[in-house]
Amino acid sequence: MSHEIRVAGSDIAFPCDPGETILDAAERAGYAVPYSCRKGVCATCEGTLARGAVDVRGVALRGPADHVRFCVAKPDGDIEIAPSSIERDALPARKTFDAVVNRIDRPAADVAILHLRLPIGRRVIFRAGQYARLLLPDGASRNYSMANPPQNNSAVELHVRKVPGGVFSDRTVAGLTEGATLTVELPYGRVALDESDCPIVMLATGTGFAPLKAMLEDLARRRLARPVHLFWGGSARTDLYHADLVERWSERWPWFRFTPLLSHPQDGWSGEIGFVQEAALAAYPDLSGFQVFACGNPRMVEDARAAMLARGNLPASAYHADAFVPSGDPAAAEMDEGT
Numbered sequence: 470m471s472h473e474i475r476v477a478g479s480d481i482a483f484p485c486d487p488g489e490t491i492l493d494a495a496e497r498a499g500y501a502v503p504y505s506c507r508k509g510v511c512a513t514c515e516g517t518l519a520r521g522a523v524d525v526r527g528v529a530l531r532g533p534a535d536h537v538r539f540c541v542a543k544p545d546g547d548i549e550i551a552p553s554s555i556e557r558d559a560l561p562a563r564k565t566f567d568a569v570v571n572r573i574d575r576p577a578a579d580v581a582i583l584h585l586r587l588p589i590g591r592r593v594i595f596r597a598g599q600y601a602r603l604l605l606p607d608g609a610s611r612n613y614s615m616a617n618p619p620q621n622n623s624a625v626e627l628h629v630r631k632v633p634g635g636v637f638s639d640r641t642v643a644g645l646t647e648g649a650t651l652t653v654e655l656p657y658g659r660v661a662l663d664e665s666d667c668p669i670v671m672l673a674t675g676t677g678f679a680p681l682k683a684m685l686e687d688l689a690r691r692r693l694a695r696p697v698h699l700f701w702g703g704s705a706r707t708d709l710y711h712a713d714l715v716e717r718w719s720e721r722w723p724w725f726r727f728t729p730l731l732s733h734p735q736d737g738w739s740g741e742i743g744f745v746q747e748a749a750l751a752a753y754p755d756l757s758g759f760q761v762f763a764c765g766n767p768r769m770v771e772d773a774r775a776a777m778l779a780r781g782n783l784p785a786s787a788y789h790a791d792a793f794v795p796s797g798d799p800a801a802a803e804m805d806e807g808t
């Protein structure tokens with residue numbers, strides 16, 4: 470028997486199947502609530518359980534309780550919640566495809582770019598900035614942001630940074646050959662361009678560049694000359710594995726600026742030194758009319774949010790981020806729960 474989830478202070482209510490998470494039930498009912506990792510790690514989906522009880526990975530929790538992660542909380546009876554925001558949304562339908570590895574580029578020793586081709590005649594609808602879920606044979610999944618613009622809708626481009634010993638990014642990718650099949654489910658994610666025309670600051674570390682690449686190529690294809698400044702940082706030059714391409718964009722697109730940064734530069738680096746959020750704040754001390762998109766290292770995403778809201782006058786609603794937290798290790802997720 471399904472349970473009812475009511476949203477406090479509103480007339481919103483929707484059903485939740487047994488074993489379903491609050492986030493999944495809300496989406497199934499056509500409501501968008503904030504989320505990023507969907508693994509209980511990043512805290513983006515946190516809200517209040519006003520009334521009732523939920524199960525969070527085998528642990529019973531009774532309301533009222535704050536900081537409940539709706540992506541891993543399963544109602545145990547009727548409940549009332551207060552999410553940080555909830556709105557009706559025409560979410561693109563999610564689809565699952567068996568995609569063929571068309572090409573693998575290796576622009577750096579620890580980065581593989583997977584070009585996947587969807588079955589003939591199949592198209593995918595997504596927004597630039599969203600991510601795909603790779604479904605692994607053992608039932609686990611890993612999240613990777615789409616790096617291709619949505620106009621290129623018969624392909625999926627993923628930038629995978631090697632985590633030493635990682636099941637997918639290291640062991641699977643090392644043995645991956647062209648012609649292999651990967652199962653992908655998409656689209657996921659709330660990081661996406663809207664239709665406003667305010668200026669944008671983008672912050673990336675490492676493969677956090679992938680979703681921002683999709684957004685930039687989307688803006689260029691739609692000839693939307695929104696001012697955008699990308700700050701892309703890494704510790705070594707190889708972390709900026711597509712810097713040449715981005716330099717060319719900055720020469721070609723008058724609305725686009727690029728600042729590459731290294732935190733630990735080696736010999737011969739003549740660019741900026743430091744962290745992306747500090748460089749962006751130095752260039753734009755007042756971000757009140759901006760939107761900020763930040764993707765990549767979880768520490769950067771967290772520090773940038775704190776700094777830009779506190780020191781840059783950025784409204785919280787204008788900060789959009791995907792922290793690339795481990796998306797396949799429930800033990801790590803549990804460790805971080807409630808922190």
Ligand SMILES: Cc1cc2nc3c(=O)[nH]c(=O)nc-3n(C[C@H](O)[C@H](O)[C@H](O)COP(=O)(O)OP(=O)(O)OC[C@H]3O[C@@H](n4cnc5c(N)ncnc54)[C@H](O)[C@@H]3O)c2cc1C
Pocket residue numbers: 505506600611612613614615628629630631632634635636637638639676677679680791792793794795796797798801
């Ligand atoms: C919304 C979202 C989008 C993402 N997009 C991308 C993307 O575009 N490109 C990309 O390269 N990655 C991305 N990630 C991270 C990616 O989903 C995987 O978590 C990562 O590739 C590791 O997977 P794995 O199977 O190789 O390692 P696993 O087998 O899952 O992990 C092996 C070990 O390494 C640890 N670990 C895993 N990831 C990290 C890490 N980042 N840093 C330190 N230790 C780690 C784990 O805790 C575990 O102990 C994204 C994550 C999220 C949540």
Ligand code: FES
Pocket residue numbers: 503504505506507508509510511512513514515538539540541
């Ligand atoms: S979306 Fe729930 S913790 Fe990340």
